[in-house]
Amino acid sequence: MKDILRELQSLSLKLQRREMTLVDSSVHIKQTINVLTAMKTTGGRSTKKAEQGVSSGFFKDVELTEGRGKINKPRFYESVVATLxxxxxxxxxxxxxxxxxxxxxxxxxxxxxxxxxQEVHRLAKSLGEPAGEAVGQGFSAVNNTDNQSRNRLREESLSSLLFVDLNGPPLDKFDPVPFVKSWIKAGHRLSSSWKPGRQREEVEPRHLWSILT
Structure with missing residues (x-):
């Protein structure tokens, strides 16, 4: 049915987003399952239009004829939800x-x-680190990152910086060249191409002979 395909397409596009996380994907999957479960009894937009066409005998100005068999709508939805x-x-x-x-x-x-x-201890154990040490490293990274000079960081920016701090390689093993090239290729400006402060308007110098003539 078109309603099911529409919901599955929407879910597929969401799961393909680059910023999608495991938790977000789980939330979207659960939402799709809930929507399909609700549609089992009420139906979607396309189903309602089709039912109206069946009752009138016409669908988009095309006369309908009796088919060989009908789809059991509740069972079909249940099968899709169970598979998902x-x-x-x-x-x-x-x-x-x-x-x-x-x-x-x-x-x-x-x-x-x-x-x-319990979840933090379980996660730290699965990563092979003592829970106390992992938590201590996390708090230390937060204090070093979210200091007085950077206390206006947004939650997303702080999370990204902490991820790099806790999981990134040491500075002596980090090669920034590929990332700089990618940044410039994406259309961002070079740090040397922008000068802070108010820019003075460039005035083309006039020759003395142009004033005398």
Whole structure:
């Protein structure tokens, strides 16, 4: 059905985004499953138009004739939802990462006190690092990055800087040339091509003979 194909196409395009994370992909998959489950009884836009055409005997000015068989709509939707759930299950890693996402944090302050502690320990253990050491490195990186001179960093910028700080190679092994070339190729300006402050207007000098004539 067209409604199902439309939802699956939308999900596919979202999952192909470059900035898509595991948690975001899980959220979009769950939303698609919920939408298809709701459509099982109510149907989508295209289904409703088709049903109106069947009742009137015409669809887009074309006369309809009786077909050989009909699709069991509820069973068809159930089959698609079951297949989607089976092929794209929510892994234990996604469940662990949700504890680090503010969207899933509890609303009450008292519930936040120890929220996510087990997930952080589990994640640190899976990475092969002691939990205390991993948390200590994280807090140290936050203090070094989000200091008084950079206290207006947005959450996305701070997250990106922390990721580089915690997971990036040491400076003596980092080769910036490919990234600089990619930055320039994308159309960004060179740091030397821009001068701060108000620019003086260039005035073409006039020769003395042009004034006397």
């Amino acid at each position: 759930t089976k092929r794209l299950p929510e892994s234990s890693l996604v469940q662990t990462l949700k504890a680090l996402d503010k969207r899933f944090w509890p609303g009450e302050q008292e519930d936040l006190t120890l929220y996510g502690e």
